[in-house]
Amino acid sequence: MSTALTQSELQISVLVVEDENLTRALMSKLLTTSGFRVVGSAPDAASAMVINRQQRPQVAVIDINLGAGPSGLDLAHALRKVSPRIGIVFVTVVADARTLGPNLPEMPPASLYINKAEIQTANQLIDTIQGAYALVHTDMPKEKESVKLVSEPFTDLQIELMRMISLGMSNASIAAARFTTVKSTENAIARLAKKLNIASDEKNNQRVSIARAFYMLNFKTKLHE
Numbered sequence: 001m002s003t004a005l006t007q008s009e010l011q012i013s014v015l016v017v018e019d020e021n022l023t024r025a026l027m028s029k030l031l032t033t034s035g036f037r038v039v040g041s042a043p044d045a046a047s048a049m050v051i052n053r054q055q056r057p058q059v060a061v062i063d064i065n066l067g068a069g070p071s072g073l074d075l076a077h078a079l080r081k082v083s084p085r086i087g088i089v090f091v092t093v094v095a096d097a098r099t100l101g102p103n104l105p106e107m108p109p110a111s112l113y114i115n116k117a118e119i120q121t122a123n124q125l126i127d128t129i130q131g132a133y134a135l136v137h138t139d140m141p142k143e144k145e146s147v148k149l150v151s152e153p154f155t156d157l158q159i160e161l162m163r164m165i166s167l168g169m170s171n172a173s174i175a176a177a178r179f180t181t182v183k184s185t186e187n188a189i190a191r192l193a194k195k196l197n198i199a200s201d202e203k204n205n206q207r208v209s210i211a212r213a214f215y216m217l218n219f220k221t222k223l224h225e
Contacts, residue, residue, distance in 0.1 A: 012133050015057035016041040017048045017075060018091075019067045027061065027091070034126050045070040045078065052079055052086070059087035059133050073107060080108050087132030091116060091125070110135040112211065115170055131208030158192050162214035165189070165207050 014036045018024035021043070028041045040051035044066055052060070060079055064072040076088045088111035107113065112132045114125060154162075164174045175185040189210070198209045 011035070011037055012059055012087075012129065013037045013039045013055065013057045014129065015039060015048060015051055015055070015060045017043075017045070017060060017062040017066065017072065019043045019063060019065075023063075030122055030125070031061070031129070034122060036126075036129065045072075045075040048075055049078060049082075052083060056083065057086065058137075059089060059129050061089045061091055061129065064090050064092040076108050076111060085136045087129070087134075087136050088112070089114065089125075089128050089132045110166065110211065112208065113169065127208065131211070134208065135212055154195075157188065158195070159214075161188060161192055162210055166211040166214045 014031055016024055016028050016031065016038060018027060018041070024041050024043065028038045032038050039055040039057050040048075042048040042051055046069070048060070048062075051057070060076070062072040062076055066072055066075070070078075072090060072092070076090070079086050079088070088108055090107065090111065090113045092113075093116045110132075112128050112135070114128045160178075161174065164177065169177070171182050171185050171189070175182045178185065189206075192210065193206055196210065196213050198206055
């Protein structure tokens, strides 16, 4: 059973940024019928920034490749500068954002990535949006409180896997970056999920839960610096 709140309970406000008109309209309709409050849709970064300033959405769903002009990655960083707690979800057909160009920025911290070709059900997109919202709205512990993570310490490989997942990298992209196979990567992520006590029936939210663990681990490190 999913641990995330339902979309109707959260009433998350969403901005959709997609340069292809039909896809943008279909995605906006899907999210609206799923219980989200779509406060605007935009074909490019400039229009998205105007809507963000006017509506202050809680999550932006962004295509990485927006055609001529700033990319979705550029837009995400610009949105975070003016709205630090906006959730970011990248939805694209690109298997690895780095293939778009050599000088693109990395994905902002606590952003999530979902490949259009890998979306099997609408629930996967819904869960990813909820996860992006949760990542930037997780209540931070008080300074004297400890952040509890199960089964510490983590190996260097497990820390790297958490980092890559928190950047929204797909299993195929992680495998390519580590010069290993997708199957080996899947097995390593499964072992990591087990160490974090992420239940096997939470597959839709597994990557979100791992990203949240990495986020909390970084916070704990900062408390002790």
